[in-house]
Amino acid sequence: MKKITILGASGSIGRSAIAFLRMHRDKFSLDAVGFGSDWESAATIVEEFGCSAVSFADEPAAKAFRASGRAGACEVLGGAAAAAELAARPVDTVLAAISGSAGFPSVLAAIEAGNRLALANKEALVCGGPQLLGRAKERGATVVPIDSEHSAIFQCYLAGRPHEVAKILLTASGGPFRTWSKEAIRKATPAEALRHPNWSMGPKITLDSATLANKGLELIETAYYFGVDENRIEVLINTTSLLHSAVHYVDGTLIAMLGAADMRNAIGYGLTWPERLPTGVDLIDLGRIGRLEFEYVDDERFPCLGLARTALHAGQGGTMMYNAANEVAGRLFMTGAIGFTDIAAVIDKCLATDTSRFASALEDVVAADGEAKAFARSIAERHIAEAA
Numbered sequence: 001m002k003k004i005t006i007l008g009a010s011g012s013i014g015r016s017a018i019a020f021l022r023m024h025r026d027k028f029s030l031d032a033v034g035f036g037s038d039w040e041s042a043a044t045i046v047e048e049f050g051c052s053a054v055s056f057a058d059e060p061a062a063k064a065f066r067a068s069g070r071a072g073a074c075e076v077l078g079g080a081a082a083a084a085e086l087a088a089r090p091v092d093t094v095l096a097a098i099s100g101s102a103g104f105p106s107v108l109a110a111i112e113a114g115n116r117l118a119l120a121n122k123e124a125l126v127c128g129g130p131q132l133l134g135r136a137k138e139r140g141a142t143v144v145p146i147d148s149e150h151s152a153i154f155q156c157y158l159a160g161r162p163h164e165v166a167k168i169l170l171t172a173s174g175g176p177f178r179t180w181s182k183e184a185i186r187k188a189t190p191a192e193a194l195r196h197p198n199w200s201m202g203p204k205i206t207l208d209s210a211t212l213a214n215k216g217l218e219l220i221e222t223a224y225y226f227g228v229d230e231n232r233i234e235v236l237i238n239t240t241s242l243l244h245s246a247v248h249y250v251d252g253t254l255i256a257m258l259g260a261a262d263m264r265n266a267i268g269y270g271l272t273w274p275e276r277l278p279t280g281v282d283l284i285d286l287g288r289i290g291r292l293e294f295e296y297v298d299d300e301r302f303p304c305l306g307l308a309r310t311a312l313h314a315g316q317g318g319t320m321m322y323n324a325a326n327e328v329a330g331r332l333f334m335t336g337a338i339g340f341t342d343i344a345a346v347i348d349k350c351l352a353t354d355t356s357r358f359a360s361a362l363e364d365v366v367a368a369d370g371e372a373k374a375f376a377r378s379i380a381e382r383h384i385a386e387a388a
Ligand code: NDP
Pocket: 007, 008, 009, 010, 011, 012, 013, 014, 034, 035, 036, 037, 038, 039, 056, 057, 083, 096, 097, 098, 099, 100, 102, 120, 121, 122, 123, 146, 147, 148, 199, 200, 201, 202, 203, 204, 205, 263
């Protein structure tokens, strides 16, 4: 039996992971689960899996869960440090599926403890930079990517040696506004941005898919995880979301990974690697699908992708700023304070400053992320005032 901890268990990735564990109750036990505030989901999961511990970032939610009488023998932790406390406890795999840089402390804690990490929380890697993986190496913590593209690239890397890789092909769906005009995109509403054509995901990543900031974060994730320069990472839209990414080798071979647009595939692989188990995802029928369609990304309509390249050139302070500006501007868009194209404008303005001041040691990432977000808010306020 492999012991698993899932942080972000009520989210889109967390729920898919739990569905996978439910299929293989003889092979996995769900030892601990972490949440923001959703204690009712926690109660259902704890009752079903008999978890030993649960955490809530939100202290009142922890109190409400204790008071509900549904915790049984399960230990209940609450507060900002609770998820990191769970991540540090020895298990076979910690699945990091909290959304945004809020997941960083628990990712670092899992690594420090030498736990095997199944990493969905890309923002943690974007903030921590290459030093996060350096620390994982020192601590003997294996990090397996869960993001579908990175899971695909990871699998394509098994076909050759790292020094034989010529280029990485990172694919994108193009999001809901792929065919929209620049003017229509400018007027896009939060409801329209949350209508993804191919994937069902949490709200933050769905918005990021509409701006292509998600592909920007993934470009940075690819550069850091696989240790390649951004100029060796090509991004193409695969409108059908079937080709999850690929690797070009120096001999002209292109190794690609294909599968249905269903995260259970990458989640299952991340939890079972180097083995495979059924995930409940159907085999794809290429004859019925007929064609795989590719397009280039239009940088003019979707500037967030190119801005990620700028951020990478600026180093870890730059990628920290990219993530912070995107989180801040994304929230402002969702509350109606700024328009859709202002998200890229705010990121652009933030990156036009000296971002090296946000470069930080792993121990200081939380503080630097807070400073980068405060700076992004000040830039956004000025941007709003200028537009008025
Ligand atoms: P969701 O918004 O669906 O879920 C987020 C989860 O994190 C919830 O369980 C939430 O708990 C919890 N949470 C939020 N804030 C905190 C906090 N401060 N401390 C502890 N827990 C918290 O997100 P997704 O599942 O969509 O995404 C999770 C991560 O996986 C992201 O980094 C995303 O980029 C990545 N990813 C997601 C994919 C997808 O298909 N969804 C695909 C590839 C990557 P509560 O419900 O209580 O608020």
